[in-house]
Amino acid sequence: MARKAIHGQRSPGVTTGESRLARIILDSLSAHVAILDENGFILETNRAWKAFAEENRIGIRPDTLNVNYLEICDSAGGDSAEASSSVAQGIRDVIAGRMEEFVMDYPCHSPRERRWFYMRVTRAAGPGPVRIVVSHENITALKLAEERLRRSEQALWQEKQKLEESNTALRVLLRQREVDQREMEDDVLDNMRRMVLPVLERMARLPLPARARPLVASLEARLGDLTRPFLRRLSAAQAVLTPQEIEVAALIREGRSSKEIADQLNLSLATINFHRRNLRQKLNLRNTRTNLQSFLMGLSD
Structure with missing residues (x-):
């Protein structure tokens, strides 16, 4: 953001007494760092800042020392003009003490790649003249x-x-x-x-023969059930009742005894009693005093 250069004026009294340790630490940072004075002149930059300037051919010396960073921002044009103006105002607010820090992220695309940076502006701690730390981190x-x-x-x-x-x-x-x-x-x-x-x-x-009459009566009753609510009201249980259990339920409802049902369906008495127990369980008849036939007859009401 606003790192395309114009030549600024030199700032008087540029500090050059930084220790070797401070230089090592500054150059070890991945962020692009510049130190400004109270007028916006660049006093010092780190290795990452210089490398970025060389790679992007900014048109002045890579370290940009003694260049006025505020003037660079103020003179920016095109699509970056509005953002550069915000950066310049943010730096001035930090210099004047109106803000403790100014931060923003911004695009900085090149012809070869898309890039974004996070900018942070703060005052350097400690006594002495005002020094402003500007850093740009690649995000x-x-x-x-x-x-x-x-x-x-x-x-x-x-x-x-x-x-x-x-x-x-x-x-x-x-x-x-x-x-x-x-x-x-x-x-x-x-x-x-x-x-x-x-x-x-x-x-x-x-x-009809005597043996055929119960079958006809049962068939008539079954078909009658289809036209009445019995099987429809049994539909909630039909999902878990087997076809034979439904058949046994219909005969129980007609009042047939277990032996009569066993004879008609050609099943053992034990099988019919097994189906009776299953019907009570599946129809949720937990109370043994509830009569299964009465319950099934109630489904027809």
Whole structure:
């Protein structure tokens, strides 16, 4: 930021008595550091500052000693004019004691690469004349990581939007499927009432063999259940009831004993009792005083 040079005036009384240790420490810093006097003249720079000046061909001596940094900022034009003006004002505020420090980050791209720097301006501690420390730290890696994070967040947001849209479409399809299923069930039940049950009623009036009459009666009762709420109210349990358990439940509801159910389904009595226990458990009939047949009959109300 504002490191393209113009020649400034020399500042009188430039300090040259820095110790060797201070020079070693200053040159070891990765930040580009310059020391200014109270008028904005550059008194000293470190190795990183000089290397940056040489690499970017700023047009004056690489260490930029005795160049007025404020004048460089004030004379900047083009896209960097506004930011350079803010830098100059920030330095003047620190010199005047109106601010303890001034910080900002800024782009400093070259034809070969994109770069960002973090600038910090502070007063040097201790007695003596005012000395201002200006440092520029390369934060390109951080900025590029932030860009990648923003792109990842944007991509994640877009994927989330797509997922929400898909979920919305799926919910619409499921609702329509439920509507279609109810309509189909209603059609089936209506056809059964009009076409199948009358035939069974006529069969029941025929002189059938004694063994066939219970089967016809059971079939009529089962088909009647389809047109009444019994199986619909049992639907919550149907997800866990097996087809044979549903068949046993229907016969229990009709008042058949375990032996009668076993004979009709050609199963052992132990198997029917096993199904009874499973039905009570799956229908959440924990109280043994609750009659299973009464409960199943209640589903038809």
